[in-house]
Amino acid sequence: MNRTIKILGFCLIVMMLLSACTKEDDGPSATCLCDVIFAGTVSNKLATVKYNKKLQKWYLVRPERQQYEFFHEYYPQNMDKTFQKEGLGVRFSGDAYYMSIEGDATTTDEDDGEIVNRACLDLLTISETTSLEPLEGEWRLVGWQYQGNWWQVDPYIVGPYKFSLKVIPDYDYMVASSLNHQSASFMKTTLVDDKILFDTCFHEKGLSIIEDAQFFDKHIEDIKSYQRDGSQLKLYFGGSDYFLYTNDFDDNKPFSDDRWFDGPDYPYVAELIEIDNGKGEVTMKIIDVPMYPTSGTYPSVYLRHPGAQSICHFKLSDWEEKNMKAGDRLFCNITRFQQTDDNEPNRTYSCEVKPYKNQTLVENGTGSIRYEDHLGWYIQTDYPKTRYYPMKGFAEEFQKEGLNVVFSGNRYNTQENSSYYFIDLTSIKTH
Numbered sequence: 001m002n003r004t005i006k007i008l009g010f011c012l013i014v015m016m017l018l019s020a021c022t023k024e025d026d027g028p029s030a031t032c033l034c035d036v037i038f039a040g041t042v043s044n045k046l047a048t049v050k051y052n053k054k055l056q057k058w059y060l061v062r063p064e065r066q067q068y069e070f071f072h073e074y075y076p077q078n079m080d081k082t083f084q085k086e087g088l089g090v091r092f093s094g095d096a097y098y099m100s101i102e103g104d105a106t107t108t109d110e111d112d113g114e115i116v117n118r119a120c121l122d123l124l125t126i127s128e129t130t131s132l133e134p135l136e137g138e139w140r141l142v143g144w145q146y147q148g149n150w151w152q153v154d155p156y157i158v159g160p161y162k163f164s165l166k167v168i169p170d171y172d173y174m175v176a177s178s179l180n181h182q183s184a185s186f187m188k189t190t191l192v193d194d195k196i197l198f199d200t201c202f203h204e205k206g207l208s209i210i211e212d213a214q215f216f217d218k219h220i221e222d223i224k225s226y227q228r229d230g231s232q233l234k235l236y237f238g239g240s241d242y243f244l245y246t247n248d249f250d251d252n253k254p255f256s257d258d259r260w261f262d263g264p265d266y267p268y269v270a271e272l273i274e275i276d277n278g279k280g281e282v283t284m285k286i287i288d289v290p291m292y293p294t295s296g297t298y299p300s301v302y303l304r305h306p307g308a309q310s311i312c313h314f315k316l317s318d319w320e321e322k323n324m325k326a327g328d329r330l331f332c333n334i335t336r337f338q339q340t341d342d343n344e345p346n347r348t349y350s351c352e353v354k355p356y357k358n359q360t361l362v363e364n365g366t367g368s369i370r371y372e373d374h375l376g377w378y379i380q381t382d383y384p385k386t387r388y389y390p391m392k393g394f395a396e397e398f399q400k401e402g403l404n405v406v407f408s409g410n411r412y413n414t415q416e417n418s419s420y421y422f423i424d425l426t427s428i429k430t431h
Helices: 002-019 211-222
Strands: 034-050 059-060 075-077 089-101 106-108 113-126 137-146 147-153 163-168 173-177 185-190 194-202 225-229 230-236 242-246 258-264 266-276 281-288 310-313 328-338 346-353 359-372 376-382 385-390 404-412 420-430
Touching: 034 113, 034 194, 075 089, 075 211, 089 185, 137 211, 194 211, 194 225, 211 242, 359 385, 385 404
Parallel strands: 075 113, 310 346, 385 420
Antiparallel strands: 034 059, 034 089, 059 075, 089 113, 106 113, 137 147, 137 163, 137 242, 163 173, 173 185, 185 194, 225 230, 230 242, 258 328, 266 281, 266 328, 281 310, 328 346, 359 376, 359 404, 376 385, 404 420
């Protein structure tokens, strides 16, 4: 009984597939054979509907030759006449079967002379698509709704290539940027009703301490549908979860936020620029962020809080040591801050600071004096190979490349880095 059913099923498939290539009207002579050999299932593919005059058949052609994709044209045996329109854009899924024309599975296209691989198709789903034109342009992220809660992105970290979305209909392409130019690129993207469909998403995920970027990178490639209301665009990545974008922004209007914020939980190294005893104010420039996970010299443009090159003003009374002069360095935590201007790269803040006191005693270390453009003179030790940057600089007699020295002092400890340290020198002499 089972054997009879299998034979009947096999014959039925042969009859259905052969009907896909039977001529509908009299026309040019051509033999088209659909094999019963299953070639695989294709899912959610973008194509254009065309008509083959030689075979007198409607077929689906992929928009361009895709890498690792064997078939370029699909001849469906059950496509509704609604979709039989020259040049119509569609999305389709179906089971593909090998086919041959005049005995050769690989045939020469009559229009451009290129080799084209064709398949018969048992069509499973098909829908008309539209281009990305309704969403064309640049959008900026406002925030997102997730599990019933609304989260607004800090507008300071939004800008060109930072939480922006660019939609380019001419290339069926859109790119959603996170921080640091990391992005998700959606290729061969079209709209079907309220759905956003794409062939491929190339997603570069960057390392960031900012939770906004971590959440965005985790969910952006899961977008499935959209809703536009004027200048607002929602991209849904869950049933009721969505990213909210706007195209109502002005890059010529600098953003400034004068609220006070709590500082990060890692320390800064800054260089004293000016001490105004009359005002009781200290001005410092941040030169290093030793415990920032990506780079110790990350600029503030990617962060709301101060970063490398930022200018900070704080009260002289906040600092225990009063014997300071311009050029000295401070190892400190910024406990609170308020942005006072938006001038890049030297963004300016009012800050509350406190000394960072996690130190280890170094006694009679040996090394040689070296120089670099970024942080100036330092001591290079060989075992282990480590750089020591002095907090108050060297006397002129020690500013000699290759000079061997013996030194002692209190080294500032950091968790993320052991290749270089800053040190309060207590003694240094030639060796």
